[in-house]
Amino acid sequence: MVKLYDVAKVVRTKNAGPFKLTIDIFFKDVESYMKAKNKLSRELIAKLYSISEDLIEGIYFVDNVLGIKITIIKEIPSDDVRTSDVYAAQQHGPLIYLDI
Amino acid sequence: MNEVRVYDVTTQIGYGFPSQSLEVALRWEPHVLVAQGTSTDAGPYYLGAGTSYTEVEGVKRDLKLIIKAAKECGIPFICSVGGAGADVHVEQVFNIINMITKELGLKLRLAFISGEIDKEWLKKKLLSGSKARRLVDIRRLSEHLTVRDVDESVRIVAQMGPEPIIKALDLYFKGLIDGIITGRSLDVGIVAAYPLKFGFPKNLVYHMSKILECGALAAEPGSSSDGIFGILNKDYFLVRPPNPRRRCTVTSVAAHSFYERDNPYMERLPEGYLDVTTANYVQYDERTVMVSGSRFVPQPYTIKLEGVRLIGFRTISIAGSRDPIFIGKINQILEEVVEVVKDRMKHIPEDEYVINFRVYGINGVMGVYEPLKNPQPHEVGIIIDVVARTQEIANSICALVRATLLHHGFEGRKTTAGNIAFPFSPSDFPVGPVYEFNIWHTLELEDPVEPFKMRVMEFPR
Numbered sequence: 001m002v003k004l005y006d007v008a009k010v011v012r013t014k015n016a017g018p019f020k021l022t023i024d025i026f027f028k029d030v031e032s033y034m035k036a037k038n039k040l041s042r043e044l045i046a047k048l049y050s051i052s053e054d055l056i057e058g059i060y061f062v063d064n065v066l067g068i069k070i071t072i073i074k075e076i077p078s079d080d081v082r083t084s085d086v087y088a089a090q091q092h093g094p095l096i097y098l099d100i
Numbered sequence: 101m102n103e104v105r106v107y108d109v110t111t112q113i114g115y116g117f118p119s120q121s122l123e124v125a126l127r128w129e130p131h132v133l134v135a136q137g138t139s140t141d142a143g144p145y146y147l148g149a150g151t152s153y154t155e156v157e158g159v160k161r162d163l164k165l166i167i168k169a170a171k172e173c174g175i176p177f178i179c180s181v182g183g184a185g186a187d188v189h190v191e192q193v194f195n196i197i198n199m200i201t202k203e204l205g206l207k208l209r210l211a212f213i214s215g216e217i218d219k220e221w222l223k224k225k226l227l228s229g230s231k232a233r234r235l236v237d238i239r240r241l242s243e244h245l246t247v248r249d250v251d252e253s254v255r256i257v258a259q260m261g262p263e264p265i266i267k268a269l270d271l272y273f274k275g276l277i278d279g280i281i282t283g284r285s286l287d288v289g290i291v292a293a294y295p296l297k298f299g300f301p302k303n304l305v306y307h308m309s310k311i312l313e314c315g316a317l318a319a320e321p322g323s324s325s326d327g328i329f330g331i332l333n334k335d336y337f338l339v340r341p342p343n344p345r346r347r348c349t350v351t352s353v354a355a356h357s358f359y360e361r362d363n364p365y366m367e368r369l370p371e372g373y374l375d376v377t378t379a380n381y382v383q384y385d386e387r388t389v390m391v392s393g394s395r396f397v398p399q400p401y402t403i404k405l406e407g408v409r410l411i412g413f414r415t416i417s418i419a420g421s422r423d424p425i426f427i428g429k430i431n432q433i434l435e436e437v438v439e440v441v442k443d444r445m446k447h448i449p450e451d452e453y454v455i456n457f458r459v460y461g462i463n464g465v466m467g468v469y470e471p472l473k474n475p476q477p478h479e480v481g482i483i484i485d486v487v488a489r490t491q492e493i494a495n496s497i498c499a500l501v502r503a504t505l506l507h508h509g510f511e512g513r514k515t516t517a518g519n520i521a522f523p524f525s526p527s528d529f530p531v532g533p534v535y536e537f538n539i540w541h542t543l544e545l546e547d548p549v550e551p552f553k554m555r556v557m558e559f560p561r
Contacts, residue, residue: 014359014360015141015360016360016361016362017140017235017236017362017540018140018143018144018537018540019235019236019238019540020236020362022358022360022361022362024358024359026355048471049469049471050468050469050471051469057362058362058363060363060364060365062354062355062358062364062365064350064354064381065351065354065355066351067355067358067364069358069363069364071362071363073236073237073238075468076467076468077238077240077536077537078143079143079144079408079535079536079537080536081411081412081414081454081456081485081487081534081536082454082456082467083467084458084463084464084465084466084467085465085466085467086142086143087141090465090466091466091469093465093466093469093470093471093472094469094471097471
């Protein structure tokens with residue numbers, strides 16, 4: 001077992017508009033990418049972010065760049081008075097501890 | 101015209117770029133210089149308040165280099181400006197352009213295309229049956245835009261497509277203007293306008309524009325404050341950074357389709373969408389990538405509308421705690437404090453204010469998404485955040501929350517002289533008006549140019 005955060009080259013989050021959070025993960029090697037691809041299901045993402053599965057708009061695996069994109073409809077949009085991250089640039093916490 | 105060369109100078113006018121990059125790019129003989137300066141990334145405040153998230157000196161420096169280079173090379177520039185991109189924002193940039201032309205001692209004629217949407221025009225459109233559907237299905241946004249939404253909005257802008265810019269380019273080729281300044285516009289559109297005018301294939305034009313619009317972010321190492329060069333013919337296009345410290349690789353270019361988009365395969369455009377699933381990326385030389393094979397799919401024409409409404413006024417206070425008993429019970433303590441405040445402030449209706457706490461060390465950064473449920477930090481930072489109907493109410497509630505939290509006698513308390521540390525005096529900060537997007541819709545449009553007013557301006561004024 002390795003940690004996704006340790007083997008990934010890029011783990012970044014950002015707004016895709018104020019109402020969506022998008023998570024990009026890029027890998028250096030095919031093996032780590034494939035491990036992550038097999039592991040990252042809608043069910044797991046929902047559990048990691050404590051959200052219901054229907055808030056996950058899409059999970060995309062782009063093999064030719066070893067990249068994974070996960071897009072989530074935000075419960076608290078970036079323009080909501082309760083937001084804690086206007087740009088959504090620091091929302092990768094649950095992925096730091098994930099074993100793949 | 102067999103080939104068109106576009107230089108995208110930077111990702112955001114005002115964030116800077118190396119002038120050496122521009123010098124190298126000019127040697128590659130671009131037909132047009134483009135740069136974007138509008139965005140909603142920084143949140144709804146700037147559209148509502150009419151202020152810019154960039155500073156005068158940064159914008160002046162970038163625009164001066166662009167305008168000077170375009171004039172000297174005899175090529176047009178196309179820049180979107182003003183941050184949120186309404187007329188009030190662009191007016192601030194006109195003052196900057198005025199200074200620039202005076203300093204350079206040159207005469208400048210430009211076509212200005214407003215990105216602001218006239219409310220009466222929009223209401224008329226809606227009343228005559230035009231549909232504007234929300235872009236994201238969330239409850240706060242009306243499913244279809246209503247006249248009331250328009251009335252409630254402080255101001256409204258739209259991301260213009262390339263069409264109004266293509267029309268303005270006619271004036272350039274008639275020798276009537278030197279360049280084009282737009283308010284809010286689609287970033288891809290300002291790059292695409294010139295090659296579209298000359299009839300290059302839409303799939304290639306839009307795909308190249310999508311890659312160029314974020315400047316050197318599509319290169320390695322990526323940068324949001326440097327430029328990227330595109331060379332387009334009828335069969336493919338090439339992208340290459342002028343800065344010798346960077347290169348475009350197949351991965352850096354292909355992976356760029358992820359950036360700030362919800363779907364890495366699809367790019368929504370006013371006249372359809374771009375599908376890059378079938379795109380081919382080839383390493384053309386060490387620093388250049390060749391791209392072809394994406395698909396453009398036409399759809400009914402729409403523009404994206406953006407509008408904000410005022411929801412209140414904010415006051416915050418910043419504090420911290422170093423006490424393990426306090427930190428161990430913090431959620432309970434904060435709930436008790438809110439109860440006390442609500443009770444003391446009974447004369448103010450509860451729906452006129454909202455109290456939020458951001459507790460750094462516990463879940464201040466991620467809020468509801470935070471995966472660690474029982475952290476034991478040695479200290480925590482607390483932001484008391486109050487948004488209320490008026491600034492006076494926000495100030496009063498924040499002051500009372502702050503004072504109550506400082507002296508609250510929670511069970512087991514040993515720090516009886518005060519629960520929290522304030523780094524500042526005064527401890528409370530009125531932040532001003534707070535806005536939220538109430539318009540985030542796409543409007544169907546028969547004429548892509550209709551809502552965007554254009555006028556020719558001469559500088560210095």
